[in-house]
Amino acid sequence: MKMLVSVRSVAEARLAAADADFIDLKEPRDGALGGLAVETIAAIVRALRADASPLPVSATIGDLGMGEIERIAAAVRAVAACGVDYVKVGIEAAPGAAELLAMLARCGAAIVPVFIADRGVDPTLLRQACGTAAFPAVMADTADKRAGSLFDACPEAELRRFVGEVRRAGKLVGLAGALRLADLPRLQALAPDFAGFRSAVCDGDRAGALSAERLRALAAALRDPIALALP
């Protein structure tokens, strides 16, 4: 299971690059999928490429409503133009979501739909995303980071179905949602391709500073699943 870390600046990206497998660009203060200014995204991508970092980079477009298709299309174009490998777009079970997925399928960017799983994942929307060849990966994440982790928001059986369905579609599957060290054994059992972290690798809450110590500890725990299984 690989480790995705969300960062908001060049300094944080360089810090995370020492331990992470994927670098994800977002403004954690602005919600689950808070977007950074495109200038910041472009500057982080330039810095990582200048460092010859081999890590794939994703960026979010911001927390936009399912009905805001034109705004989302424009944001996807602007973020993709920054040179990121993947553009993450939140998908909620709300009117307009199916049309949004259809637009994203045609938009030409490498889109990762991120299912907001606080109230479960809509099976019809998930089927649509899994049936869309243009999406290289599909994620689940939570919007309300104070309500516990993804495991508090979503029954484990549902997460297992999510992982299985995305994997059977031949896509990478990622899980996130205020995941903590204590969640790693359950995560390892679900075995997504990658897990996303911000809250667990910050001093204080997810809006705080990224912690090199917490990053190292999490990376070590992910590398050593046997130790995780110990009491």
Ligand SMILES: O=C[C@H](O)COP(=O)(O)O
């Ligand atoms: O994409 C991953 C998320 O940024 C994870 O953030 P979180 O651990 O605070 O839910």
